[in-house]
Amino acid sequence: MISEGPWLFVGIPDAVKVWNMQTQAEMNLTGPTGQVYALAIGNELLFAATQDGRILAWRFSTVTNCFEPAASLTGHQLAVVSLIVGGMRLYSGSMDKTIRVWDLATLQCIQTLSDHTNVVMSLLCWDQFLLSCSLDQTIKVWAATESGNLEVTYTHKEENGALALTGMPDAQSKPVLVCSLNDNTVRLYDLPSFSDRGRIFSKQEIRAI
Structure with a gap:
């Protein structure tokens, strides 16, 4: 569960549940397969880490007043269980034992970190460092x-x-x-x-x- 401005986001099986705490509006963002394990926000995008190894992204549209699908980031071989945004980078940790580094401007993976030997459970950006x-x-x-x-x-x-x-x-x-x-x-x-x-x-x- 994360919040941004008036919005509250909760990952559930096969969807992300969204509430606007000011208007009481709610919606389901579909697309995930299986449990949504983690959520993050960066560069005006909402990211969801999914059980099938994808990271799905949505962008809020002022035209439709809804979150519209923006991208699907692929590369992890197993479920993605942790996400964190630092600067213009998105970091994702997975059951495949790797951390992937994504450029938020291009949404391309620019590095894969393979030093862990088991599931990467959590990530934290601190100062100029990434902790995992x-x-x-x-x-x-x-x-x-x-x-x-x-x-x-x-x-x-x-x-x-x-x-x-x-x-x-x-x-x-x-x-x-x-x-x-x-x-x-x-x-x-x-x-x-x-x-x-x-x-x-x-x-x-x-x-x-």
């Missing part, structure tokens, strides 16, 4: 080289699979990384040092933060 976490029990930090391509600059090893990432400032406005694991805990780390800030315990897995 996986069921392979790692959190990876990616940075652009002089050529513009992303490379891993640091790999943080966990004892369990990582499920979701988010970032937040602490009381001194220093960045803190929040990561949920499949042992029913949430870990907190200082960035960029990955110094341990503590953990939160839950009775079940936390799939979204």
